Amino acid sequence: MARHRSAALVGNPNAGKSALFNALTGARQKIANYAGVTVERKSGRLVLPSGEPVELTDLPGSYGLDATSPDEEVTRKVILGLHPGEAAPDVLVVVLDASNLEQHLVFALEVIELGKPTVVALNMLDLAERDGLTIDPVALESELGVPVIPTVAVRRKGLAELTQAIAEAEARGPSLRSPHEFMAERRLTAHAIATSAILSETARHRLHARLDRVLLHPWLGPLILFALLFVVFQAVFAGATPFADALQGGVDWLGAQVRALMAPSLARDLITDGILSGVGSVVVFLPQILILFFFILALEASGYMARAAFLMDRMMAGVGLSGRSFIPLLSSFACAIPGIMATRGITDPRDRLTTILIAPMMTCSARLPVYAVIIAAFIPNRALAGGIGLQGLVLFVLYVSGILGAMVVAMVLRASLTKGAASGFIMELPKYQMPRLKDLAIGLYQRAWIFLRRAGTIIFTVAVVLWLLLNVPRAAPGESQVDASIAGHIANGLAVVVKPIGFNRDIALALIPAMAAREVAVSSLATTYAVDAKGDDATARALGSQLKAHWSLPTALAFLAWFVFAPQCFSTIAVTRRETNGWKWPGFMLLYLFALAYIFAGITYWSAVALGL
Amino acid sequence: MTLDQLPLGPSARIVAVDWSLLDGEEAQRLRALGIDEGAKVSVAHRGVFGGGDPLALTIGRMTVALRRSHARAMQVEEI
Secondary structure (H helix, E strand, O other): OOOOOOEEEEOOOOHHHHHHHHHHOOOOEEEEEEEOOOOOEEEEEEEEEOOEEEEEEEOOOOOOOOOOHHHHHHHHHHHHHOOOOOOOEEEEEEEEEEEHHHHHHHHHHHHHHHOOEEEEEEEOOHHHHHOEEEEOOOHHHHHHHOEEOOOHHHHHHHHHHHHHHHHHHHHHHOOOOOOOHHHHHHHHHHHHHHHHHHHEOOOOOOHHHHHHHHHOOOOHHHHHHHHHHHHHHHHHHHHHHHHHHHHHHHHHHHHHHHHHOOOOOOOHHHHHHHHHHHHHHOOOOOHHHHHHHHHHHHHHOOOOHHHHHHHHHHHHHHHOOOHHHHHHHHOOOOHHHHHHHHHOOOOOHHHHHHHHHHHHHHOOOOOHHHHHHHHHHHHHOOEEEEHHHHHHHHHHHHHHHHHHHHHHHHHHHHHHHOOOOOOOOEEOOOOOOOHHHHHHHHHHHHHHHHHHHHHHHHHHHHHHHHHHHHOOOOOOOOHHHHOOOOHHHHHHHHHHHHHHHHHOOHHHHHOOOHOOOOHHHHHHHHHHHHOOOOOOOHHHHHHHHHHHOOHHHHHHHHHHHHHHHHOOHHHHHHHEEEEOOHHHHHHHHHHHHHHHHHHHHHHHHHHHHHHOO | HHHHOOOOOOEEEEEEOOOHHHOOHHHHHHHOOOOOOOOEEEEEEOOOOOOOEEEEEEOOOOOEEEOOHHHHEEEEOOO
């Protein structure tokens, strides 16, 4: 069998590595984590001119081999062959941004110094030319002593030449390691090489400067940011509805098919009520997640995301975080899962962990159905002064409570568990670029796949377990199934625990299946109160009047307060486990959020009782 | 004058950096971006709040955001 051959792309962040990687390997990429760390390992197949395949990996962007972040640490270890379970790549492809030559050469020199077979891809040559730079690749090649291939990844220019050069470099094998230079020396060398390779240059990128003058303008900048966010959220909530409805319809249709094909049995119920409705209730969030990720990826690829971080940094610094935490937290308003997945962009591990831990407190869209039913049933639809509706005000207070809670927890965590010097905020603001549809499509496909794999494994298991809890053992004739089930018994125990915060046994029972997804609480309450759940307005009204008959107002308010904090979503816990590489932090997250939910529901209940509501 | 006092626009050279004011990792990160003694920089943008925090520096053909606390550690001379 042929030896397993490999090459790796290395380079500064924003050198256009990912676009080059997509262009070289196409859509068939493998995404995993590097052993022991939550740094994404992206690999794909590159076919050499000889027809032989090479495994190409896209190493995390790095400014040098002195690692300061987990990402850079991975790059360093893989290049040097020190990463457990990773063979050192046979060929290193250093990707340079042609329009930022001097800065990018510093890392290139450090890599070339190692004496491994190295090829330089002089990328984004078109942007450099647009910028008024004329670069001589031949001069660069003779100065660096390794092949330099001009490429424009987004136009697929220079790809064949680059592949050929990779094959030749591999055949040539390693050369002698050059004497080690210090950073300051390398910087001087980089300056000298850049000066000799740049034939002519005109004034600096005017377009970028002009865009930045508007987008980073002291008050216009934040205004544009919030307008943009408004559009994104509008698209996420309004745009996803038809797709989510279609998915729900598909799940219902599948359930109907199973019901028609199988004789009534426990196994049939497990498939329809357990698996299909459990997994289905999470999968319906896929359209929202995809739309959200589409915007995140597009904003990232365009270079705007770094500007958003810049604009929000000061506010985030107030709670010990940085501008980089802004987008993950914002995404969490749609769903904490993409939010937590987006924390990979945060360089500092402590900042990242803090952001993951507070993300579930952002009011996600799964809470809305719960809020909507309770508010409609208990809060009178009355206008307050200034045309503000009381119902809307309550909803607003729920959102704000989550945000305030998250801020306080972030401050407490930063002073205790995730204590340490703040990483500050040091971030390159990349050049603006038109996002490429193909790169966006690849990114979206990868996100969708990760999400569906979650739904297919963990959420599937949870759905089955919850169904078993609710259906085993079977009820005797005349006895209700929920009362006879394990869940019913758990609810009896739980009822004692939640009685002090004003919850009755029906609520305790609804909280158990709601662990799959928060909005399931609505349908399980509907089941408990024997309302025919069809998910329409009539159901909501019928459920509302039932709730009013069984709950007091303080209980309803406490229930709302509970949902602001309670981590009632196994998918979030699962994604936290994945992103923190263990059960320690998701366990902590569960505990502290349940504690907060309990305390605040209790405070709400007893305050409301004391006020005579 | 320290870098955080540099007005928007004019170029300046970093003449001295008080590394003791910076966390080790931060210092390394800044140096990797070329923000070091001898570098020619200018302030391109400032944040809205907190007295213009953070700052966006132009260095070569790059724009780099950093906090005022970092800029305060750097002595600059206008050129």
